[in-house]
């Protein structure tokens with residue numbers, strides 16, 4: 001392994017999100033979010049958000065584990081309903097703010113740079129009940145009010161901000177926005193893409209707000225980037241791969257970084273029969289509020305093949321199919337291990353956004369795991385980390401401006417789809433879906449591997 005191209009001031013981190021680690025779902029004034037409600041629907045089958053790994057009460061121990069690991073950054077999210085329990089209050093919840101003040105202060109005191117996500121899948125349920133959440137234009141003002149509150153409180157100590165996590169995932173899994181998956185497809189996407197549009201306007205206002213006040217700080221989105229590869233060298237496969245990747249990942253990045261909705265995205269909506277309600281002045285809002293850092297959630301590649309006899313008049317989602325590559329290893333949940341994909345993906349980002357700094361906000365390998373004599377021998381996770389870090393180093397060598405690596409996840413946590421069964425952590429938490437036990441933390445083999453890698457890199 002040769003990672004000498006990675007600069008000495010590189011941030012070595014890890015990642016989590018509030019509803020997946022905190023627990024304390026109703027403590028000290030916290031309201032309920034759509035992530036809570038969504039998890040309660042599955043409470044009889046798997047872990048929900050009520051306790052998870054109880055980071056809310058174990059944050060000091062968890063930061064100690066980060067420090068011992070040698071982390072120099074930690075990407076986490078602030079729970080929106082801990083700050084505005086229903087979403088529409090005029091004043092924030094002081095206890096909520098106090099929790100994050102102590103967390104951030106403690107991280108900084110331990111030499112760990114906080115990378116803070118404002119909204120990671122957990123819009124307050126109050127806003128969804130009141131006016132439908134992001135589908136309503138009022139949601140823009142409510143998000144901007146929340147973001148402004150965070151910037152007023154933490155702007156002097158946090159210099160790395162992420163606005164919205166994986167907006168494209170919210171659109172596809174629209175129940176995370178409070179839009180029923182049972183609606184007819186066209187109607188569901190009509191609502192979801194209107195919500196998507198409102199999120200774009202909201203984040204643009206927050207970019208402007210922050211960059212006007214803190215010209216040296218970094219702020220941007222955290223985008224799900226699924227590098228999309230053609231199944232063959234046939235141009236038909238290459239075109240669908242390009243169009244899918246553009247529609248799903250690059251449209252989100254283009255809006256945030258270039259301040260304009262790309263034509264290829266607008267064309268897709270027309271093909272889908274979707275029309276977005278806009279107001280005059282919206283284009284100016286987008287062009288005046290641009291991100292200056294790119295958060296990239298990168299796990300795997302996807303491979304697509306063009307369906308026969310399809311015309312360009314059909315939406316991209318109907319003109320291709322995803323296929324598995326027999327040469328790649330897949331997790332039990334169908335995510336491949338394709339490390340050169342991150343090198344290729346990062347090169348594409350440089351082609352498109354030049355030297356814009358990039359934070360790898362998520363990247364990780366999931367497994368079902370069980371303690372063996374207090375140990376976890378997570379060989380695949382170590383191999384995944386090693387190969388992906390190597391490929392990132394190659395990309396850096398090529399000139400890509402990656403500034404921080406934050407694998408998913410620092411600690412075992414509630415998986416969005418699969419409860420406690422699907423684990424990603426460097427730190428194991430001894431609990432199952434239904435048996436909380438003592439929530440004891442154990443360092444996995446990957447923890448020691450990463451600790452060693454960071455120390456060697458810093459000493460070299």
Ligand code: BGP
Pocket residue numbers: 017020165166169224297362366408414415416417418422
């Ligand atoms: C990303 C999310 C994370 C995380 C991860 C793994 O989409 O930003 O919150 O959960 O994917 O997904 P899952 O939990 O479904 O395995």
